Amino acid sequence: MGDATQASPLQDERVKKISPFRKALIRPELGGIVGTIAVFTFFLLFAFDSGMFSSQGIMNWSVVSAQFMVIAVGACLLMIAGEFDLSVGSMIGFAGMLVAIFGVTMGWPMWAAILVTFAICVTIGALNGWIVVRTGLPSFIVTLAFLFILRGLTIFLPQTIERKTIIGGIRDAAEGDWLGALFGGKILGGLFRWLADAGLIGVFDRGARAGEPVVDGIPMLIVWALALVVFGHVLLTRTKFGNWIFASGGDPEAARNSGVPVAKVKILMFMFTAFCATVFAICQVMEFGSAGADRGLLKEFEAIIAVVIGGALLTGGYGSVIGAALGALIFGVVQQGLFFANVESSLFRVFLGVILLGAVILNTNIRRIITGER
Amino acid sequence: MGDATQASPLQDERVKKISPFRKALIRPELGGIVGTIAVFTFFLLFAFDSGMFSSQGIMNWSVVSAQFMVIAVGACLLMIAGEFDLSVGSMIGFAGMLVAIFGVTMGWPMWAAILVTFAICVTIGALNGWIVVRTGLPSFIVTLAFLFILRGLTIFLPQTIERKTIIGGIRDAAEGDWLGALFGGKILGGLFRWLADAGLIGVFDRGARAGEPVVDGIPMLIVWALALVVFGHVLLTRTKFGNWIFASGGDPEAARNSGVPVAKVKILMFMFTAFCATVFAICQVMEFGSAGADRGLLKEFEAIIAVVIGGALLTGGYGSVIGAALGALIFGVVQQGLFFANVESSLFRVFLGVILLGAVILNTNIRRIITGER
Amino acid sequence: DGEKYVLVSHAPDSDSWWNTIKNAIALAGEQMGVEVEYRNPPTGDIADMARIIEQAAASGPNGIITTLADYDVLQQPIKDAVASGVDVIIMNTGTGEQARELGALMYIGQPEYDAGLAAGQRAKDDGIGSFLCVNHAIQQPTLAQRCQGFADGLGIELGSSMLDSGIDPAEIKNRVMAYLSANPDTQAILTLGPISADPTLLALEENGMAGDIYFGTFDLGDEIVKGIKSGVIKWGIDQQPFLQGYLPVVFMTNYHRYGVLPGNNVNAGPGFVTAENLDLIEEFAGEYR
Amino acid sequence: MGSHTAPIIQMSRIEKHFGSVIALAGVSVDIFPGECHCLLGDNGAGKSTFIKTMSGVHKPTGGEILFEGKAMNFTCPRDAISAGIATVHQHLAMIPLMSVSRNFFMGNEPQKKFGIFKFFDHGFANKVTMDEMRRMGINLRSADQAVGTLSGGERQTVAISRAVHFGAKVLILDEPTSALGVRQTANVLATIDKVRKQGVAVVFITHNVRHAMAVGDRFTVLNRGQTLGTAMRGEITPEELQDLMAGGQELVALEESLGGTV
Amino acid sequence: MGSHTAPIIQMSRIEKHFGSVIALAGVSVDIFPGECHCLLGDNGAGKSTFIKTMSGVHKPTGGEILFEGKAMNFTCPRDAISAGIATVHQHLAMIPLMSVSRNFFMGNEPQKKFGIFKFFDHGFANKVTMDEMRRMGINLRSADQAVGTLSGGERQTVAISRAVHFGAKVLILDEPTSALGVRQTANVLATIDKVRKQGVAVVFITHNVRHAMAVGDRFTVLNRGQTLGTAMRGEITPEELQDLMAGGQELVALEESLGGTV
């Protein structure tokens, strides 16, 4: 209508100029990126010669970070969809115990045990979601109930069936199983052998394995973590469903009125979170060979912490999977770094708390700049 | 204006009639009341002859409920003001440890140790609140950080000072202290003596205390619980400040625009929660005589559960102290009752989860009826 | 017949060491024809444990078997229970002297500090001068006492050699590796039970120190037994939990039925399990051993 | 216009109760394609509730809804949207933290194919959003901007142009102009006029008699949950309509003191 | 009226930036006691932002505010309220879960003494609330009803009558009539007229020229964060005002097709 519409959409006198560089910086992941740089700088300066950055040391914190990443991806998407899940930790214990019961006590082939476990756990995730969506209760409460219920079952089942709360022998049962290898093995063993022969990474010089490379492959856990991060990131930012996730978390009422199937989105995200927890659990039992009733305690908090450090909003509708992955990396590096740096270990929790606080304050300020809140 | 204003405000054709009885029933506490009746009916039927309703048994679940009540009152007011505090459990451990360090290790008079502990803990509560208000971060994250920080300090301090994680000897140190007696003693001993003489309650029939009544007074913990409930209830429903608490939780932005000092209200509520946690801790160390690094684990969840069972809204702006107290009572009775009723103890958590879920679903439906949401 | 006993422990729900005790009391209950219940504070909070003892006393059993994880906290409820006519036997943690003070019938168990001390002395004889203690439940005082005893047995300061490892196996494993790579001259490792021992075994295997470093542990389990057999673990301290669960039930029943009771306390441990004396142990590790 | 074609929506004797509150006590209205049907009435008369039963947000407590002659039973707004009923609610349907273009296409995301995968086409979405907003007289700084940073009227405009863009058979607008400036209001009224001419049925709720008279073909007045009847354009003067909207109450005193300016 | 007394609020060269957005680029306005000052302008012109700096919600980035001749520095809305500035915000200041009477008295709770204790006087609060609402033409079912169950217009009425009841020196109304029915609008305009006559300064934001002309003494038009100037009543015709409000853009095409009904 008229020439008014031509009024310079590109040049607006009401907007201060921002350099493209600064604009490129302003993204939800920024907090995570800054944090990662800070953390690495810190440990490179203060713990460089502690073995933290030897090939073995790198593998050490990578594995811990990968663990956090696996559950953080699920927690991140769920949090963006506006809910969270306190039953992740209990789900980890429960899933591990199911695999052990099916695969060891009941003697099923490992692939069957794993598949049935996935089916059961994802169904429980769906149940969680269904209750939340159906009753409109806060997910805090519903999943808190499941935290207790699943942990109770994880203690009760093996106790009744096997008369103990640790079931071992899973590694033997999984020997040669095709699906088990997807969770428990290592890849690229040959590459590391070659690197060791070429003198690029160290070899053991004492003990039973003298002569072997100190790092003999990349654990499947790390592969899973990277795969889940890529999947989550593409889903969230590049698909229609990703837009629905943001919408469901941002304002469920508005999203529903606009035709987004909010209930379906939320239930699917609960299922995905349960899936990630199960991946975590199965990688763990495959590596350690046993399932215990105390596995996964407090993991729900660690997942939430990683996600929040990574810049997501606890109230939903805002966040990024890459950020969550960086949050997990920061969390893992800090945790292991403190041990490499020989910090009094009972102070570990104090540091954890302080870093968490610092990271979220940094993030909030970054988000405020993005949305121009102030 | 004109005569239109007379149009029958008392008789509105657009409102269906509701009997006054039903109207009286519709209140936030209703869920708690129904739950309490249900729980007592259940245990009277199934655990009557287990000793649960002997004078000793009653004292047992009363004390446990009173414990929950003390922290639930703080958590309830804070939740209505729109925040919650995950550091309650760690605060309990920390406060107890402080009293022990001041009173035993450093040998201060007990009243001084208690007063300084109160001052420190309430200050930490204020710090919690200040960070939440100042940064606008969700209290979940801020208090989660303090959960770790305080627990870490609770382990670190005695470890460094005393080389152990448990400090005993508090009862001896508190002997004859006027302030210590306010937390550790029992009242109405004479009444129970008289009741025992009258044959209304049992007496010990052997051992060093043969002839003394099995219940020899009401612990100060119960007195504190009742006092805090009355205080909280009056504050919330009968004062100006109570209106501010509701307003701050219901919509902080709107409350601030209407002139409610939201930041002050929230910080005060964080301080009150810390105060309640400290009362809990000091009653505990006075009764048991030692402070340990494991005290109060998971108590934050128990407080939140009691409050939510009692009908408060996790998102703030709605709830009742009486409801929270009933929630604590239900929680305490169920927990101890399951032991009395001989339930397999590993199933305890499963029951807890199921009851929690049932209670909140009941409550939500009641609230929906009140606000006419559907 | 049909006496009712309650066993109260201080362990959190998921502590697997207590399985043996649960199995032992089930067996003893069956053999003696009595009913034995197991109770514990879900989070391991000792103040909650005190409430459970009070509750157990109120439910009017014939006897209570309890640990004495914190004398200060538990003394009053135990005294009350004794005063209201319930017999008490102290098991696992505590000392015979404390048991007597409380009016308990007897004490059966292994004083934690003494066990640690004995282990420390043994290690000192083997020429050890520095160590790492992997503590998976740092907030539990009884476990820290083991580390303290070990340090005292070696005659060195505990200092920062106690590692707060948490209970996640991957984290335990990686923390142990991190500690060892930051302190490569550590001579010995002490773990406090299967929860910390199993991942530590993997850690040592992965960083190549398995068999090289002096490795001792408390308590037994599948993996620990394998470790002892293969020589990676020098010794395991067996405090024979089976006896700690089984004997109190048997003693108490016989006391109630025939008025007989051993005149002394029973020290169920410490017994050192080494590659030489593994046979039955292997079969029942984690269940009755 | 209207009565000689078949109605696209027939609502008969719709009732809606919220707990003890009777929001609608039997309202019947027909909507015809190509007409602008104005829904008028006092605050709390039940207008929003009425159109929410039409757009699948509420399930009516009683009564019957026929869509294109067939009984319809929407269980959620998504059903209504795919049947061709687009609604701009009084309380907006925008997500503050999401960008304008993500909001614009919410529920109707454009997709681009990459082999077997389908991805959200951000480039296209941004372009369309900027164009549509410019057409309504709002120059966005960027389509990536979060909706939360727009003024109330700007948000309203996004909601309206979204509904119009995804051209439906029925367009429901609940007080769309209440927060709008003069220019934006003119644009919205012109837009209503345009889509009506394309054969779309428009339901238009307003408190402003002049806005109603400008575009309305038929006028239904609700009062306290009931309908006071429907009038055709030309059958009723603005003054009569105004009187009806006020619920028939005396306005003389006020009108005198303010000179008929309301 | 107005210019021969001293202004109660003088705002000069107010600037407000949100991040990179310049919402106000130097706006100067004086408010006089006993006058109704209308603030008009396009969507996003910065009206709400401007009155928020006046009521202590935002701190201006630049510029100066004089209240009764003294430089004022409100750090929070509470300061403004106690200085005598009452505001009805565009996005309401009501708590949905709280009862109408608790909302009505929020921040101004009536108290009753019991010895040394002071308690909230619920009986009094309920009575006043019912009375005030009835005076605005809304019959509440009960003062205990949660605000969340009221219709949009009903809520708006609560907010306005609250501001009026606690009679201040300055009353700021941000688009108070946008969601209101005819009768309620008339009531609000009559109320503005009444309080103005009592010597209160009223700042009235609206998009409706007729409403503005009905009660306004002076008219300030904002455009894109700057003021286009202030006119006295009688110095300007509704048509000129309308033109200014639309930001001076061409409305000819539209006006023709709609017949000047906007």
Ligand SMILES: Nc1ncnc2c1ncn2[C@@H]1O[C@H](COP(=O)(O)OP(=O)(O)OP(=O)(O)O)[C@@H](O)[C@H]1O
């Ligand atoms: N969810 C609900 N719960 C209870 N009562 C409700 C609910 N929604 C609406 N009401 C009531 O129903 C009646 C009609 O409300 P509605 O929002 O439909 O009015 P309206 O005609 O749109 O008014 P306005 O012009 O102010 O927007 C009001 O009295 C309101 O209080």
Ligand SMILES: Nc1ncnc2c1ncn2[C@@H]1O[C@H](COP(=O)(O)OP(=O)(O)OP(=O)(O)O)[C@@H](O)[C@H]1O
């Ligand atoms: N918190 C904020 N952050 C960023 N930008 C903002 C914020 N608040 C307002 N703005 C911007 O400032 C400008 C002025 O907004 P304001 O709400 O004052 O407009 P208005 O004149 O009240 O418009 P309307 O008539 O639509 O209510 C708008 O462009 C808006 O996008």
Ligand SMILES: [Mg+2]
């Ligand atoms: Mg409406």
Ligand SMILES: [Mg+2]
């Ligand atoms: Mg505005």
